[in-house]
Every structure is written in C-alpha cells, then in structure tokens.
Amino acid sequence: MTAQRLWRPSGRRLTDTLLAALAPVAACGLALGGLSTWTAYGNAGSPPRIEVTAGKVFLPLGDTPDTAAFFRITNSGGSADRLLKVTSAEAGEGTPTLSRHVMTSSNSASGQTVASVAVPAGDGLAMAPDGLDVIVPAKAGWQSGDLVSFTLYFEHSGAVKTLAVVVRPGQNDV
Template sequence: MTERATRRPSRRRLTDTLLAALAPVAVCGLALGGLSTWTAYGNAGSPARIKVTDGKVFLPSGGVPETAAFFRVTNSGGSADRLLKVTTVEAGAGSPRLSRHLMTGTGSASAQTVASVAVPAGEGLDMSPNGLDVILPAKSGWQSGDLVAFTLHFEHGGAVKTLAVVVRPGQDTT
C-alpha cells in the first residue's frame, strides 16, 4: 500500500465525524425553533406595558395631616418593572411616599416606607389600606368626588399620569 492510501479516512470515520457535527447543529435548530415559537405565542422579551386604573384618595378627616391613595397597576408586557415613586402637585406641603402596612402580633398595624415596588410581567399590583398604598399630605378643601392628578414613575415604563377620585374611607368606588 502506498502512503497516500493509508491517509485516506475510512467510510466509518467519515460517518462518525458527520454525525458528531450534525448533533450540535440539530440541537441549535431545535432551540431556535422553540424560542421562535415562544416569542410568537407569548410576550417573551417584550417591554413592560404598564396601565394604572381605579385610583382613589381617602377624604381626610379630623384634622389628620396625611391621607392615603390607592391604585390598580397592571403590567401586560413580557418584562418586569418597578414602581419607583408617586408624585402629585395637588396635595398639601410635602411629597407622597410609598408605604406598606403590616399587621403586628398585637392586633395593631405598622407602616413602613418602601423605596420601590416590583410589578412582575403579566401580573398586577392592587394597592389597599391593608397592604401597599401611597401616603400623602392632605389638602384642605377636598370633597368626595373631587379628582386628584397623580403621576406614577416606573423604572422602565416611565411616567404614567392618572386621576384618583376622592372617597370617604370604606366607600366602594367600583
């Protein structure tokens, strides 16, 4: 046999090499197809789509210097977002702040200021007197039914302007 004939790969070796190269290519194609389907039927990779509704502000009473505001925040996008702060020019002196009310073991509640709140992708956030709310300085002269303008600031969704109606505590606004 000549030297040239011994360097020639065998048919089996060529088949094994081809199969070894084909396996990663097939896996990549399958992964790309799966990701394409996931993106086409879901919201994979889409930005956060924030909507703020059902705003209400408790009517201040009894000379209390602060009141609370509540909103329903929905994120129909494919990415999570964060509520960073809430602003309004219609409140009394001072700035609104995000607050979370927690029940203590003694049957009383405590409020803690929070820096921001997560709004997961495809989910919502319902503020309430027993959970997350916005504490703000009360403005004298507010009456039931008045509208108060707010801007909710989100990390990715930017500023979202909305109105909240002034209601008596315990009044159903739905």
C-alpha cells in the same frame, strides 16, 4: 517555455489576516454571551406595558395631616417593572410616599415606607388599605368626588399620569 511561479502568502500576511478575522468573531461571541445572560435572567421579551386605573384617595378626616391613595397597576408586557415613586402637585405640602401596612405582634397596625414595588410581567398589583398604599399629604378643601392628579414613576416605563377620585374611607374597592 518558462514555468510560472505560484504566489504564496508569507507567514506575516497569514498572521495579519487571522488577526483581522479574529476581532469580529470575538465581538460576535461577546455579544452572544451578553444576550444569553440577559435572557437567562428573565430580561428578554417585550417591554413592560404599564396601565394605572381605579385611582382613589381617602377624604381626610378632621385635622389629619396625611391620607392614603390607592391604584390598580397592571403590566401586560413581557418584562417586569418597578414602581419607584408617586408625586402629586395637587396634594398638600410634602411628598407622597409608598407604604405597606404591616400587623405587629401585638395586633396593632403599622405602616412601613418602601423604596419601590415590583410589578411583575403579565400581572399587576392592587393597592389596598391592608397592603400597599401611597401616603399623601392631605390638602384642605378636598371633597368626595374631587379628582386629584398623580404621576407614578416606573423604572422602565417612565412616568404615568393618572387621576384618583376622592372617596370616604370604606369605599376602597380598588
């Protein structure tokens, strides 16, 4: 009877097998590291859920070229978002801009244009005349009670359409 020879893998075959197994293991490790970093920086959780309510726009007085609009923005999602810009096809000529009311050292008020505004996860913001607002080019003919459509653009949530009612200044409890 002859002895049967056992099969032994060659060194080259072992090297090829190890290299083939290393590629998916390295890819999984890289993906796990990326997800861990994403979570550590607070980006994990549910996406932002933005709701825009209580829109108001001040009735322009006299020949004033601009007026202000205010909204309540809530984010019931698990991730923060950013308000990037506001538009309105029903406003006067020009582009609405985000603005923040600032008191100067001489106790006078000043408006500063802001590029974007954070909307924290599980929280929100309420625009007001003494804080954040939207400077809107006034349109002739607006009357108290009119509805003006606006679109608010968010970094993650995209465009959110809403209406704002025209009110006399002083009715700003947004």
